[in-house]
Structures are given as C-alpha cells and as structure tokens.
Amino acid sequence: MIKVGIIGATGYAGQSLIWLLSQHSGATIDFMCSHNNTDIAFSQTYPSYEGFIQDKCIDIHSSLKRLPYIDLLFIALPHGKSFDIVEKALEAKAKVVDLGADFRLYNPDVYKLWYELDHLATKHLKTSVYGLPELHKPEISKANLVANPGCYPTASILAIAPLLANSIINPSSVIIDAKSGVSGAGRSANISTLLCECNESIKAYGVGSHRHTPEIEQELSRVAGEELAISFTPHLVPMNRGILATCYGNMAKKIELKELYKIYEEFYKDQHFVRIIDSIPETRWVKGTNLCDIALRIDNRTNRIIVISAIDNLIKGAAGQAVQNMNILFGLNEAQGLKLIAMTP
Amino acid sequence: MIKVGIIGATGYAGQSLIWLLSQHSGATIDFMCSHNNTDIAFSQTYPSYEGFIQDKCIDIHSSLKRLPYIDLLFIALPHGKSFDIVEKALEAKAKVVDLGADFRLYNPDVYKLWYELDHLATKHLKTSVYGLPELHKPEISKANLVANPGCYPTASILAIAPLLANSIINPSSVIIDAKSGVSGAGRSANISTLLCECNESIKAYGVGSHRHTPEIEQELSRVAGEELAISFTPHLVPMNRGILATCYGNMAKKIELKELYKIYEEFYKDQHFVRIIDSIPETRWVKGTNLCDIALRIDNRTNRIIVISAIDNLIKGAAGQAVQNMNILFGLNEAQGLKLIAMTP
Amino acid sequence: MIKVGIIGATGYAGQSLIWLLSQHSGATIDFMCSHNNTDIAFSQTYPSYEGFIQDKCIDIHSSLKRLPYIDLLFIALPHGKSFDIVEKALEAKAKVVDLGADFRLYNPDVYKLWYELDHLATKHLKTSVYGLPELHKPEISKANLVANPGCYPTASILAIAPLLANSIINPSSVIIDAKSGVSGAGRSANISTLLCECNESIKAYGVGSHRHTPEIEQELSRVAGEELAISFTPHLVPMNRGILATCYGNMAKKIELKELYKIYEEFYKDQHFVRIIDSIPETRWVKGTNLCDIALRIDNRTNRIIVISAIDNLIKGAAGQAVQNMNILFGLNEAQGLKLIAMTP
C-alpha cells in the first residue's frame, strides 16, 4: 500500500486526486494539506465526500512533519510554491509528483523568462522527469521527482508528437488552438471566473504568451530533434471540464489518411490511455477519465494535417496523470484505478 | 455472475445502466437492445465506450429469444411499452426490473386515469413490487418483477416518508416543488429540449398533472396509513442531471430540529444511500452517485417543516436504483458496484 | 431631460441601469460612481460599451458633490450603505431611487431583526415609498425617496396580491418557492458563485431566513388587510438571469380557472408590464425586459391555487423597475424606454 500525502488538497486538481485515490486499491492517503481549509473536515469543503472521508485538512507545518512516513507526495500548488517543499520531501526519501509548473522546464532561464521568477531549486531540474508517460515511461519509473505536465501540454503534445517523430509536418508550422473548461483557472475567488462572467461567452486569452507554450515547445523539440517554436492560443469555454486541442501543421510530404492513422496507432500501441479514433473527439466522451482521444484529418486543398485531441483537464491533464505516474513510480499496473468510462450525459 | 439483458439500451437511463454495470463485478451484459440503433456498435452511439464495449445493439426480436438465457431483464422504455415484454420475460423465468412506469401503480384505474392507457398486464400488478429499497427491501428480495420508481418519486418519497410515518405533519398539507435537469426528458429529437430552448431559462411544467403524482401519492399514502393527495410541481433546470425536491408540510405537532434529525437518522439507519445532512443539499454533491441527500428545516414562524432532498435522476432516480434492486434480487451486497463519490466540479 | 447620478455603477444592477438609460430618450447620466473601478473608463469594466460611453467612474466624494446638479440619484449598493447617501441626496433636493434594501421595510425593528443592523435613517422611513408601481403608483408619483423592491419580492408579490386582495386563498397558506439566476448574487469575487461551483447544479439557500421574506410579508399583509407570514424558499439556478416564482395557496372558496383569470386581468388591467398568460411562464420569455409573466392553475384535487410568475431579476427585479419609478416620479410615460422584447434564444 503506497502511503501518500497531498498538498493543495482542496483545489480542483487536489480534490480530483483524492477522488481518484478513493477508487484506487493500491494507495492510501496519509494526510491532506490545505492552506485555506486547515482544520476543517474535507467533507465540509466538498460535501460529496460525506460518509466517505472523515479527515480534516492539516496545515503545511504538520504536513512537512509527515514526510518521513509517506512514500509519495503529491503537490498541487500554483507555480513558485514547490521549490522548498520538493527539497524537503526528497530529503525525507519521499518520492514527489508535482502537479505544478516548477519542475517541468529543464532550462531555468526559460522558466524565468515565462514565469518571471528565479528558479530556486535548479539542482533538482537535472533529475526531475517530465511526467508524460506516453513519452517518458522508462525515465519516470526510475525517478524520484516527476513534474506532472500541464493540461494544455498533455493534449497538445500527444496530438502532435507522432507527426514530428515521423517528420510528416514542417516543425515550424505547428499551430495549436486549444479550448478549456473553466476549472483550469482553479478554485479561487475571482470575478473573471464567476458564472455570470464566463457563461454564454467564449474568449481567447494569453495569446502568444501563455506559460504552457515553452512546455509544449520543450517536449515537441525533443521529439522533432530540433528547436521549434509553436503558436499556442488557449480559449475559455463555458463548461466545467475538458480541453480540446485543434492542431495544424503543414505537410512536409504527401501522406494518405489511412497511413497517417497507422502511424498514430503504431506510435501509441502500448499506451493505455490514448484512443486513436475515426470520429472527431468531443470532450464529453473523455470527461472524468484519463483518456486522450485523437482524430486525424488531412486537408489536401491546403496541404495541412489537422489533429484534434480531447482530454479531461483535471484527470489526464492533472490528477489522473499524477496517479498514472504514481503507478509507474511504484511498479503497479499503469492503469490501476484509472479504467474509467466517461459518465454521460 | 448475473446475466442481464437491457432493452432500451441507448436511452439515457439504459446507457447509465450500462455505465454502472461496466463497473459492477457481479453482473455481465448478455445483450443490449435498441430500437433506434439496431446493429450499430454501442460505442458508435456513445463513443465514450470505445475500447470498453465492442458489442452491437440488437433488435427486440433477437432480444426476446435471449430471454431464456438471462437471469435478469432491465427494461428502459417509455410507458405502455413493457406489458408484453414483461409477460414474456417472466414466462422465460427471467426476473425483471422495469425502469418504466407500467408496473408502479397497483391500481389499473389510476394508471388509466393518469396515463390515458388501458393496462394490458394487470395480473402482474398483484406480484410486482415498487422498487424503492428504502421502503420495500424485504418484498423486493422475493420479487420476480420490480417496478423501478420514477426519478421525482424517489427524491420526494424519501424526503417525506419519515414525516408521515411519525405523524409529524398533516398528510393533506404536502407540497413538493421539484427541479430536474434536462436528461429527465430523455434522448429524443424534440425542439423543446434543444440546448437553445432550455439553456438560460427555467420553467415549471405539468403543473397539477404530472404522471409522477399518483406514484408519490400511492407510496406516501401507504406510509401515512391513509389516502392523501399532494401538490407536485416539476421544473426544468438548465443542466444535464440532478433532481432537487423542496418539500413543505404543516406541522401536526411541535418538534425541535434536533429531534427531527434523530427521527430521520433512525428511519434511514440501515440504508446505504440516504445521507441525512446538516447543510442544504445541492445536486452536484450526488451527481453520478446512488445517494439521496436530505436536509431538514423547521420554520416556526409558519409552523412548517421544509425537507430538501437531492438525487441524480439517472442514478438513484433510475439506473442506480435498478442496480440496487438487482443486488437485492440476487442476494448481493445492496451497495455492490454503487459506492460512488460525485465527481466535481 | 432628467439628469441622473448612479452610485454602484459597475455592479450588475448598476450596469443594467446604465444599459437601460442608454436606450432612454428622457434621461441623461451625469455621473457614474464605482468604489472598485474609480477613475477607470466604464467601458474598460464593461467592454460592451466601447464606442457608446466614454466616461470614467468617479468616487463617492466626487459623486456627493454632484448631488445639487442632478434631478435623481440611483443607489445600487448592498444593504446598510445607503443611509448617509440618501440623507445627503434629499438635502440636496435630488430625488432618490434606492435599489438596495435599506428603505423597503417600514418597521425599523423588522429591519434590525432580519438584517442584523440598526437602521440609521429611520426618519426617512416615514416618507419613503415601496416602489412597486403596480401597487403604489400614486404614492410613488409624489415621493422623494423610492425604495425599489427586491427581485424575489417583485415576482412574488405580483403573483400573490390579487389572490389576497380578493380573499381567494387563506392568507396563512402562502408558500413561495422561487428560483433565481446567479446574477442575483452580485458581481463580487466569491468562490460560491464561480462557474465551476454553480454550473450543473441546483440548490436551495436561506431556507426560512432569506431577507426578502419580511419585504414580501409587509406588502402582502397590506393587500390582505391582516398580518401574515409566508414560507419563502429561494434557489440558485445555473443561469445568468431570471426569477421564477412558484406560489401555492389554499383556496378559501371554490373558484373556476376562467374567473380567476378574469380577476387577475382586472387587477392588472392598467399595468404596462404584467402579462397574464395561459401557458406556463419561462424566464427566457421575459429576459432583458421589464415584464412580469403570470399564469394561474387550480388543483382541485388538493384545493390549491398555483400561481407562477417570471421576471428578469436585473430588469423588473432591479434596474427596469427603477427606471419605471423614474418615469413615474418625473411624469413621463411609465413605459418610456422600457418597451423591450426578450431576445431569444
């Protein structure tokens, strides 16, 4: 039984982690830490857990004292808040899956450029592993610190990687137009994410400047074997959950749709959570699951390939992928506790 | 392993049944029958099942031929469509859980009055059991035909029964003001349930005439030990799932809130799925679960008790209760496959 | 041309007022005051006004200095914030329409009981008029201070008043089950009104304790000619705007539906904004308008009358009614600037 601690337990990602772990037979929660809800029963913040979880959330000091007694620490905090905690957890011989952004970019200058913060734990950048299992499972299995990918990067990288790995598109032509539900903005009191401000409207935001851009570029550059820059435009959609990424690339060589599908199926043939599908993905079909649905289209009129991917931003884009990484870190079946079918409607 | 067949598999209730049975270790699906999607892979209608369910839906004729080989038939059809199928299933020695309305009302005259149809299988009315396990578990466990309750009645009866059983309110004073998500209207092509017709609006409907009224009255009358009539007003809320019932009754005697809570806790003390809670229920905390959350309030200014209950109309209000009844019918743990925590947000 | 000032201009009610006044040919806005958005262009907070309104919001001190130069002050502030401002406006000979709660309850003890605040301007309670024009137009026309009704009370009182005025129901039997869109909670940063917390869920709140209760009772008692207490339960519906009130009363005498309709049509025959309709109201049909739709049903089985009313909480329930009161105060046509048809879908 893997003993885990969770820091940031009452945010949407943290809570999703608890939801998944409640259904996982191989892990047990040692503590839940919440800054805003310390000493309050978790089920008071989330009444859905009434009758399932009796425990209260504890504060960060009590949490740090528990580090020696756990096997794995999940951190679900805003960027810039994990440096110190990771340090202490690793010292205490706990493995770490950080759902935040602090250890995803291997180059601290890139981190500083996009996050406008000095990286305060650069030594761990050398050993941290970017936790996208579909690309880095062997490294994850040996890691102590896993940087769980961002939600947009998960959907984007999985959609584009096979194209670049097979030199099918021009690396400088990648455009990712992504759409997310509002839970991606987190559970904090902001006017901009009030129901009345988001409902019945759609907008783009962070055009050309969103912090998930360098993360996507880092991983796609690795796959392509060359440095590339992408256009990435996130949008806010009036719904709770889900990310749809519509990705465009100019074909470097002619290819038939059938062949393209084969390449994707081959690329992901050993993966539990990538479904290469014929029909165009809709986020509802992966809601509440760790799946990434991907469909392919070739537009011969414009010589472009369009790849569309869909994930649940809180599961495959956060907590589910974190559990997937936990499974890998501790030698469990990668899909344990994650064989979920989307609930509809 | 219980072998089940499902008629009406691609409606919202039928699909929810398949969703639950996919997570149930004690049952296996022998066939899925769909009038509108015959010979089409179930996962084509519901792509969420891609990779999980390969089977096609079959037609009613092929389904009827399978009756001798199954243990249990679930029927999820509109009212008036079950008479003949129930007949044949019982002949074939399959037990039946009918999610439709045809066997809920014991008095065929009441059925005719509200449904404007002659009841064509009255002989089975004598042995059918109203499948609300919190009231009728012993009878269900011995039944061959279980009439699975309607969604509104489930939320309403569970909310009101303890008041009447304990003569706390005047039986003629019951008013139930209920609110439902749009999935309650089913998955058929209608202008009135288009997103653009329901979204950003709320309405009442079927005021004084909704067909769930006699069902609530039948059960509450049994509990009260006298014939009663209720006011029941359903409303359509712009959301997919969930029912909230706000119930009013005039106090027949003074009572303290604490004592009232004790009565409810006592009444439901052996039940798996009723949570008597302090905070006022919200449908999101029971979404996707078989739970019924109930909170109590006393308004001394007006001498009224207000009981608020919340369920998921497709789970506790349909498919979940059907699985609960299956568990009881076949001697499994009543909660098997149903220990679900609501996914939020 | 009526010169008006608006305090609380960037809240939802204040902004709705500006939206309506922008379409009103008889009034001009002298100043807009916003605590949170001082010295910021109004169109920066609400980009919809780009190209229409160039002005910045000013602070309260500058606003008070403008009082001598305006004819009418609209105040759209939370309760407890208007006492002093009303005092100064009346001194400066400006008329006041207060969209807040501070001058709606004539009895300061009732105010204190429900709002848990001492009333600090009791002398104006004697001259203030409850601004529901359908009941108090003559007094409004002569008033200096109009207390604009709450949103729930507007829908509720208009629905019930004719029944009590004609002694058709038992005054102690009134139950109002009301449902509101989220804009009723205002435009402030709260977790509880985030899209992810409200969407796909419905809840009751303030059961037996909502502050609109005494306001409804005050007005209905006046109509009934006797003190009465009501049950009032508000609910939060996942939509931006709209209130639906489902109202129940026990018949004091038998009456036919046709006759009941006649009574309502007679009661409201001179009113511009009350539509007595056959079909059951839906909030979408009055969205963005100053209308109140009302339908009637008699349930002979339970001896009850059910009245259903629908308004837009921000128009007839706030800003529209305020403009209607302005029109009456200054002798304009009561409907000027308010002949609006709901935009659908």
Added chain:
Amino acid sequence: MIKVGIIGATGYAGQSLIWLLSQHSGATIDFMCSHNNTDIAFSQTYPSYEGFIQDKCIDIHSSLKRLPYIDLLFIALPHGKSFDIVEKALEAKAKVVDLGADFRLYNPDVYKLWYELDHLATKHLKTSVYGLPELHKPEISKANLVANPGCYPTASILAIAPLLANSIINPSSVIIDAKSGVSGAGRSANISTLLCECNESIKAYGVGSHRHTPEIEQELSRVAGEELAISFTPHLVPMNRGILATCYGNMAKKIELKELYKIYEEFYKDQHFVRIIDSIPETRWVKGTNLCDIALRIDNRTNRIIVISAIDNLIKGAAGQAVQNMNILFGLNEAQGLKLIAMTP
C-alpha cells in the same frame, strides 16, 4: 416605411429579424411565413412577443401572393430552397435579402461542389451581391438581390481582409479556427443539438469540409487579388449565441503592432459596426448587437499575426446584417435600428 415579408419566420434567424424589425422605425412587417407554424400566432411559438405581435404566420402560397405588395423580401431558409422564391420576388419587383446560402457563391460549380446540388437560378448569380457591407456597400446600394453572408464568413472575412488587402500575410497561410454557439445549428429537432448532447462539451465538426469555406475563400481571394485556399475549422460551444474566430497568418513582412492597428482602423474607419479593440474579444460583449469586435496580436517568436474577431451569429452573422443591408438598399442610415449595446451578464 419599407414593407417587408419574411419567409422562414420562426427559425432562429427569422425570429431575430422580427426582433430587430420590431425595434426599427423605418420598416413594417407585411407578412411572416412559416412552414412549420402556419396559421399559428407567432407569439404562440415565441411567447416573448405576447402583447407585441398579434399576427399569425402564413403559408408559402399566401406569401407569394403578397410579393407585389411588399418592398423587400427576407428569406431565411436552408440552402437549396430559395431559387424559386427569389425568382418570383424579383419578378414581382420586390427586392430580396436572402439569408440562406444559395446566392453567395458566384461560381455555380463551386456551389455544386460544396452543397452537392445543382444551382437552379444561375442567371441571378450575375446580379446578386455578396452582402457584407464593409466590403461591398456601393454594390449593395444598387442591388435587387443581396446574398446575406454566413455567420462564420462574416467573422472571418472581417478579421482577415485588411491583412490581405495590405499584403501583410502570405495568402496561403490563412488558418481560421472558429467557435460558435449552438443556435448556429438552427431550430430543428435533432438529437445532436439537445441540451444534454451539447452542454458541458466542446467539439470540432466539418473539419476541412464546412460549406462556409468556399464563401470565405471567394471573398478573401477578391481582397487578395489572387486565388487562395484557407483552413477553416468550426467548433460547437455550449452556449446559445456568438462566434469567435481565431485567425492565423504568416507575416509576409515585419510590422509593428501599432502600425497594424492603424491599418485596421483605417480600413474600417467609415464602418458603423466594426470595433478595433485592444483587449481580446469575448462574444458576450457583442451579444445581441450588430458589432464585430476585432483585436490584433503579433507573435514575433513564430512570425505570425493572430487576429481574433467576435460577432453575434444571429445578428451581425444573420438578421442584423440583413437589416443593415435593408438600410443600405433603401437609402436609410446604415445603422438605423441597429445601435444596440450588448446586454450583460
């Protein structure tokens, strides 16, 4: 007073036309024609009009008889249904604004290719004018037949035209990723647009094959002075109204953002309905209006320009533009009846 007839009056576009014409002082509705709601009061289909419009919808035969008595016929029908009606209207000397697709593509072969129908009124293609006033006002003012643009093309062409007119981007690099509310799918009974099928999900559709593609290409080719092909991907967003188009183009020459803004401001300087804005557009700020909001961004990292535009698909994307065209056709002020500010929230 312009006398108009409307064919397709109870669809969403037709109804929006009636909504706008109800607020227009220069036009009067002679007849409303509806196939599905013949001989039914318009206010029965749309109760929002109760008290405003008493008339019934008439059938097509009665409508054709009225052609000699009207000045202008609006047609809001699916493609392929206008050929004959346009013929008869022009014979009867009525001008026509066709909101459908039949006269937008000047090349009947292109029409056949995309719509899979023979064009049955090719002779009128020579005189019909593509009714995007921002590009074709002079021609519109002299036309008898105006082909009102599609919703996606309106948002897309307005966003891209200045770039191509000024040779700022490579014409073959245009990618348009567009997002629409569900009303774009029309008011017909389809499972795919039920609330429960669209809500809480986003999807792409018609990837590489949407019929608005050739319309955008036709107009952008004219502006560019060369034949071009675009990538156009529409998406369905869970909301009633609004289109957001996120448009990408590769810079053909370096340009500063300031200069780019100047070019757009110059291009649209005489237009009533295009707002070139700094902040990124959101559909809510143009909802219910004839405005098109456009913002510009330069991504120097990828050498791309990103233009984002927002319209209301039913107003600027359909009925509002039709009224704008009416105003131009009859020499009224182009903005008459269209000076609308978005209602929020």
